[in-house]
Amino acid sequence: MSSKIIIGQYVPSNSVIHRLDPRVKLVTVFLFVIFVFFANNTLSYGWLSVFAITSALLTKINLKYIIRGLTPIWFLVIFTFLLHLFVTHEGQILFQIFGLPIYSGALIQGGAISLRFFLLILMTSLMTLTTTPIEITDAIELLLHPLKKIKFPVHELALMMSISLRFIPTLMQETEKISKAQASRGVDFKTGPLKERIQAVVPLLIPLFVGAFKRAEELAMAMEARGYQGGEGRTKLRELSIRRLDWSAMLVFLVVIIGLFLFRQ
């Protein structure tokens, strides 16, 4: 749990973005991911960046935390940028690094692609940062509902998803606990030759699997005992509903899309 990576992490709060209907967030992010590819000049990229950064600010999550949490992605962004910088040969030669010519087109294209990449990751992270796993699966279940007509097991899929998501934190805690227990019994996970470090994983993995199977069995038993039966006729404790806030958000997003098509060339 001490890891600094925030992908898939939910941060509880009561911001506007947190309160949006998860279906709206899901569809918005999905559309955003598609529309990012329509941006093709400074103005349209700037427009989308303003939208993404405003959304990030609205979550009320510390911006520094978000940026730092994307560290592994930064590496990819910078790598993409450098790749384009050295490979693209368009426009004029601006200057040379270690004898390699840098073209103006390369600078622009590298910047654009990295920015696009960054925007994609930022928006999808904002989604998981502000939406609980349960909300995400509920939204997916409702959005996929029409597929029921062709006998696609929508409810079962959503249930599987929410159970797995529910147990990720439990498994992480369990991992930390068991690795500490084994470290106290002299296992060294951090130093030593590679072969030994791989062997050190066995005393960690076996208890984890045993625990996970036990938990799955208990869960199945408990569901059985309470007469669980999915899908048809099952009601929800919290019904999702589209409210004024959601309509406004959709309107704003529509304006963003229209703006995008006005600004692009």
Add this chain to the structure above:
Amino acid sequence: MDIVFQQVSYIYQPNSPFEHQALKNLSFSIASGSFVAIVGHTGSGKSTLIQHLNGLLRPTVGELRIGEYQLKANEKLANIKALRRQVGVVFQYPEHQLFEETVEKDIAFGPKNFGIASADIERRIPQVMKAVNLPLDLLKRSPFELSGGQMRRVAIAGVLALEPTLLVLDEPTAGLDPKGQLEIMDMFAALHKQKGLTTVLVTHNMEDALKYADHVIILENGTKYLEGKPEDIFIEKEKLESVQLDLPEEIQFLQTFQQRFGLSIPYRGQSITELAHEIKQRLEGMNQNE
């Protein structure tokens, strides 16, 4: 081994929305050979504290010393394995750490990691099985075929097989039946005396703290709330209640007894039977006076 905490603070996940300060400016010292109980309600930082005792966690601020080993903020301990060899930790629900094919191999796992000779390990195995009151014919069985209580005992045996000089116990009897709890606690107490160990026991059970410990530290919200001899600490009814802790049964009884009958019996570590006896004698004495 003696233990000295000097203004130790520990922060989980610093600089994140989940940042949580679990220990705040904690200072205390524990003499070598004492039996210390660490008490406090859930979330008060007990487990965080004991994870410092074998270097699983390092203080965010401050420093501590375990025997000759010094643990400081931002400074890795070079010979951490040497420290861990001397500190046996029984975690909460230690049965979750079992993984080997047989009970015997699981008990041998710790000592082997610390490079103890196999002849020595073979000598230790029957000893620790006897200590946790398990029959030797379980040695060849898989730990996963055993009952929950038996698994707990195997896990404890695995820690005892390290022959630690500092024994750290995090709620070792939680979830066991009353008879098993008494048996295990008595075993730890006997071992403590017999081997001259330093023992740190985290517990929710005030009766255990009163019965076994010679020093009590009460944690509240990551700070030290009270510290002292159990007989002194456990008469502070108001202070304990304000941090949601109960008095041990024996002392609760004596205080109520005094209120109801005006008869004061000082607590000097008597067991329940001894107390019953003492009350009987007092009552007989009163009858004769009339």
